[in-house]
Amino acid sequence: GDTAFLFYDQYVVKAAEQGMAFSWHQDSGYLGFPHTPYITCWTAVDDMSLANGTAYVMPFSHIGIRTLVEHVRDDATGDKAGYFGEAPGVPVIVPAGSVAVFSSLSFHRSGPNTTDQMRRAYVTQYSPEILRRPGETEPMHLGVPFLENGRRILTQ
Numbered sequence: 001g002d003t004a005f006l007f008y009d010q011y012v013v014k015a016a017e018q019g020m021a022f023s024w025h026q027d028s029g030y031l032g033f034p035h036t037p038y039i040t041c042w043t044a045v046d047d048m049s050l051a052n053g054t055a056y057v058m059p060f061s062h063i064g065i066r067t068l069v070e071h072v073r074d075d076a077t078g079d080k081a082g083y084f085g086e087a088p089g090v091p092v093i094v095p096a097g098s099v100a101v102f103s104s105l106s107f108h109r110s111g112p113n114t115t116d117q118m119r120r121a122y123v124t125q126y127s128p129e130i131l132r133r134p135g136e137t138e139p140m141h142l143g144v145p146f147l148e149n150g151r152r153i154l155t156q
Contacts, residue, residue: 004147007038007127007140013120014053019113023081024058024089027125028104029071030080033134038127042100045120048093050111052119056089057100058107063087068105083107 013019027040048054060066063085071080089109092100102108104125113119130143145153 001128002147002150003128004126005128005130005139006124006142006144006146007131008123008125008142010123011120012123013118014110014113016113016116016118019053019119020077021053021112022110023074023079024083024107024109025071025080026068026082026105026107028068029082031131031140035131036128038104038125038131040102040104040106041124041126042092042102043122043124044092044094044096044098044100045122046117047095048098048119048121049115050091050093051113052115052117053111053113054094054119055092055100055108055110055121057092057102058083058087058089060106062089063107065107066105 028035028037042055044054046052063083065083069082071082073080089107092098094100126146131140132138133140147153
């Protein structure tokens with residue numbers, strides 16, 4: 001769209017030989033309230049491979065789900081999972097510097113890191129409006145203006 005806000009960002013590190021797998025989930029499943037879907041930009045800081053626990057993305061066409069589904073919290077990890085089927089998804093095997101962009105309604109997961117090197121990615125999420133919990137006035141996370149009328153906003 002023509003308007004976007006930086007909603008959230010995080011640096012994701014899977015430790016060498018111990019970074020655990022992450023279940024199939026939708027990022028929207030973590031918000032806990034109705035909202036307009038947003039996009040996730042997953043940037044590979046390192047070369048990504050099956051061995052180092054790259055992300056997998058499930059195309060909508062593979063499972064036919066294009067809406068938010070109920071997620072179940074794993075008591076052991078605190079992670080949420082929303083898909084338990086057999087579809088394998090598509091591994092994001094890319095060189096460092098590549099960016100995978102997907103909807104907050106897209107199911108994605110990651111495998112364990114079985115290599116002797118850490119696996120790093122930088123994630124930014126952009127929403128078409130400032131996301132607020134119901135009844136609250138403050139942004140849920142960042143709410144930093146990024147695009148307005150299709151033009152990048154420069155802030156100090």
